[in-house]
Amino acid sequence: MNTTTEASSSHRSELRTRPIVAVIILIGGLAALALGLAASISVGAADIRLQTVWEALYRFNPDLTQHQIIWELRLPRALAGAMVGVGFAVSGAIMQGMTRNPLADPGLLGINAGAGFVLALCFAFFPQLPFSRLILFSFLGAAIGTGLVYGIGSVAKGGLTPVRLALAGAAVSALLVALSEGVAIYFKISQDLAFWYAGGVSGTKWMQVNIMWPWIAIGVIGALLLSRSITVLSLGDEIAAGLGQRTGIVKLAGALLTLIMAGASVSAVGSIGFIGLVIPHVSRALVGVDYRWIIPCSAVLGGLLMVLADMGARMIHPPFETPIGALIALIGVPFFLYLARRERRGL
Secondary structure: OOHHHHHHHHHHOOOOEOHHHHHHHHHHHHHHHHHHHHHHHHOOOOOOOHHHHHHHHHOOOOOOHHHHHHHHHHHHHHHHHHHHHHHHHHHHHHHHHHHOOOOOOOOOOOHHHHHHHHHHHHHHHOOOOOHHHHHHHHHHHHHHHHHHHHHHHHHOOOOOOHHHHHHHHHHHHHHHHHHHHHHHHHOOOHHHHHHHHHOOOOOOOHHHHHHHHHHHHHHHHHHHHHHHHHHHHOOOHHHHHHOOOOHHHHHHHHHHHHHHHHHHHHHHHOOOOOHHHHHHHHHHHHHEOOHHHHHHHHHHHHHHHHHHHHHHHHHOOOOOOOOHHHHHHHHHHHHHHHHHHHOHHHO
């Protein structure tokens, strides 16, 4: 038996999966997501009956005010929230699988802050920049943030441990947020950036949805195509190389997919953290360690979490809205502290 076969046999037991549970999650999660979208469209400053939502979707009457509210305000908002949840959750799953870092998350590793910083520069110097161009600058900012975090973290003695990488991400994120705020104060665009700091989908229009969905779709499809390789890579670089995988190409492809999804999400709703941290862990605990199941389940659960959080943001203190980022942080911060404590040996 050659080395490759031995490596495959010795680690086959580690690839425990629960495909039946995964199928149940996908079917049940999609049904819950559909119900959540319908409820999200009906809830707001003006409550609308679900029957009216159904009629607006299938027999739209432009003369009815409620139908216009549904089509022009509520529906694009709900769809954008679901897509953003998918983008953050899948990008977090890719990062955790490739780096074997349980603390990996677009918000914790500087991706969101980098995108936000470049967006602040765009608001200051190119205030009339269309959203189609803005999303490209968001990708650039996400790449800058990621490069700074990995560059600083790799300088430390002993290499990139999970906690060390998280600390580097926190430091870089704090720096980029401070620079963004400085730009906002100097150029008097603080009000414009307040939305991006708090995070939220209010005011989302069809134009943003139409530009964002192809990028999210490309990211999810690419992640599904790459899922088998990410599963092997999650066992370690040496094992993956022993199984004949070209780890450098897989990591590069995964990084590009992460930047695309996280950058598109931040450009649409601002900096919302912890979705990419919590959801992949929940999916992994439920379906096992095979990323062919983790990624689709993360997509469904991430979209559902974002839709429910958006509903909660509108229901806590109506008619005012609570920032979605604050609601998700109530779950994400304790979860992060738990994981950091579990990984404290990496310091």
